[in-house]
Amino acid sequence: MTRHIERSWLSSQDSTDPRTPTxxxxxxxxxxxxxxxxxxxxxxxxxxxxxxxxxxxxxxxxxxxxxxxxxxxxxxxxxxxxxxxxxxxxxxxxxxxxxxxxxxxxxxxxxxxxxxxxxxxxxxxxxxxxxxxxxxxxxxxxxxxxxxxxxxSRFLPSIQRAFEIAGSGELGDVQWVSADLGFPAPKDPMNRIWAVGAGGGALLDLTVYTLLWPVGTLGFPDSLTALGTLNAEGVDEQNILALGYSGGQLATLTSSLLAQGPRVATVAGSEGVLTTVGGINNPSGLRVQRGWDPARTEAFDVVGRGYVYELREVTRCVQQGLAQSPTMPWSHSLSTMRLFDGVRQQLGVRYPNDERASR
Ligand SMILES: NC(=O)c1ccc[n+]([C@@H]2O[C@H](COP(=O)([O-])OP(=O)(O)OC[C@H]3O[C@@H](n4cnc5c(N)ncnc54)[C@H](OP(=O)(O)O)[C@@H]3O)[C@@H](O)[C@H]2O)c1
Structure with a gap:
């Protein structure tokens, strides 16, 4: 089955320094x-x-x-x-x-x-x-x-390149994807991360990043099963999502505010496997192995703290009079929020803002 992946995910990353004015x-x-x-x-x-x-x-x-x-x-x-x-x-x-x-x-x-x-x-x-x-x-x-x-993260050269490799066929047919993001967040009741009124929890804070990996390689899923642990306020401290595709592909995402995770993404295909090196949000490298061949690692430099790339995209789009970014279109944010609503329904997480939406 051929799945529609947004074209901009598959194009070669422009190697121009993102600080260059547009x-x-x-x-x-x-x-x-x-x-x-x-x-x-x-x-x-x-x-x-x-x-x-x-x-x-x-x-x-x-x-x-x-x-x-x-x-x-x-x-x-x-x-x-x-x-x-x-x-x-x-x-x-x-x-x-x-x-x-x-x-x-x-x-x-x-x-x-x-x-x-x-x-x-x-x-x-x-x-x-x-x-x-x-x-x-x-x-x-x-x-x-x-x-x-x-x-x-969607604008980083490393992540653009990862999706380009997955789309090139070098890994064969992508069959499963896993992505993890986790760290123990300090249990400070003033911290927005734990507060239901602030939209706290692992889903809205962390799963935004892990979800990029299946979406960038397989598209948005056809089915979803969620498990989560809620705190006393009712926000998810950690969650595991299992995503299913009509072509048989699978993805698992883990997000935790309780545990140090490996913070690794893996894209597994019929002919090869890609693994991030040095963090899932801003990888310093990509390790690619085809079959039993020796693996190769591609290394990436990043300008600033890595936010320059998205800021360049916003600047370029506004200068050109665009209403949305071709790389991070409205459809991505809408599909993500719909998927998160579905996860929260399964976990039983409700925020005060939801009351306004249901009126
Ligand atoms: N892209 C990334 O890498 C990244 C990393 C961390 C967080 N984020 C996102 O950025 C957002 C802010 O996160 P943060 O870590 O910067 O949070 P933070 O340190 O708590 O800062 C949030 C700021 O928002 C303002 N604010 C306005 N209304 C508020 C309210 N009702 N309660 C509390 N603060 C309010 C406050 O600034 P004033 O006091 O000046 O009004 C506060 O300092 C979140 O949506 C988070 O997901 C993104």
């Missing part, structure tokens, strides 16, 4: 001053055609401090009932906004940004559920703005 400079706004905002902004500063224009926070002191540290020209904060992100969205000089809040706020922040007519890059997981995801996509389509989920 058009007019864009003014970036950043919503939130937390962990990933700090990391991604450092990579954003490496793009000559990106200007660190404005940042927003719930708190004025945090916004000001962040702006000073990274050299943003303007800063916004919640004021008199108006959220800082809403003020940032209305800034007439902002071209594109990066949303780096916890998952549960992605929908409301991205909606405000799109309604203000601005382009937007939303952290993963895209939203809490498929209902929110569909609303954002419909709104972006109606307003003609760019919208993308920040699945940065």
């Amino acid at each position: 058009g007019r400079p864009l003014n970036w706004g950043v919503v939130a001053t937390g962990g990933i905002a700090r990391t991604v902004v450092r990579d954003l500063a490496m793009l000559p055609d990106a200007t660190l224009h404005a940042v927003s926070s719930r708190f004025a002191d945090r916004a000001e401090e962040f702006a000073r540290e990274f050299g943003f020209r303007r800063h916004y904060a919640d004021d008199g009932g108006v959220p800082g992100y809403a003020a940032l969205a209305q800034d007439p000089d902002v071209d594109v906004v990066y949303v780096a809040t916890p998952h549960a706020q992605h929908y409301e922040v991205a909606k405000a940004v799109i309604e203000a007519g601005k382009n937007v890059l939303v952290e993963k997981a895209f939203t809490i559920n498929a209902h929110e995801a569909q609303e954002l996509v419909d709104l972006a389509r109606a307003r003609g703005v760019f919208l993308m989920e920040a699945v940065w």
Whole structure:
């Protein structure tokens, strides 16, 4: 059976340095001053055609401090009932906004940004559920703005190359895929990762990455069986997903906030096997073995912390007036959120945002 894999996954990776400018400079706004905002902004500063224009926070002191540290020209904060992100969205000089809040706020922040007519890059997981995801996509389509989920790994040369190898036939017919991501997250009740109100749990935080592997090599599955362990708040501490395909192929995904996993992806075909080396999110190498032949390993350098590649893609797409990325299209985020809704139904995980969706 031939399965449709998006063309862009199979094309050779452009070897141009991702810092190379692709058009007019864009003014970036950043919503939130937390962990990933700090990391991604450092990579954003490496793009000559990106200007660190404005940042927003719930708190004025945090916004000001962040702006000073990274050299943003303007800063916004919640004021008199108006959220800082809403003020940032209305800034007439902002071209594109990066949303780096916890998952549960992605929908409301991205909606405000799109309604203000601005382009937007939303952290993963895209939203809490498929209902929110569909609303954002419909709104972006109606307003003609760019919208993308920040699945940065999908743009890395190593992962592009892995999918290219799987699609080339070098492994024969791909028959099964496994992918694991796990680390023990500190049991801090303030940590968004454990909080039901923040959209916590292994699924929305980690499975976004493991799912890339079966999707990039076999497409979205036809069936799914999930097992999970829930904490006292009802979010999944770890989960195992078994994916099935009508052609007989299988995939298993493991995501854990309790255990150190091997953090390895394996793509097994009738003639060969590919294994990641040095982490599943940002592999430093790919090990390929055909039959009983000696294995070869391809090594990869990465620019910055690896976020430069997705930031280049957003920049290029906005400069070219595209509404979505051909490599990370809306259909991927919508299918992912539908699949996650199905997993949560099997595990019994519900978030406060789901109540709004069911009204
Ligand atoms: N791409 C990646 O590699 C990667 C890595 C880690 C996380 N992420 C994603 O990025 C998002 C943020 O994760 P993070 O680790 O940066 O989280 P974090 O360190 O907790 O920071 C989140 C920030 O969001 C803001 N915020 C807005 N509304 C909030 C609310 N109601 N409660 C708490 N914070 C709120 C806060 O900034 P202010 O106080 O300034 O408002 C906070 O510092 C998540 O969706 C996560 O999945 C992506």
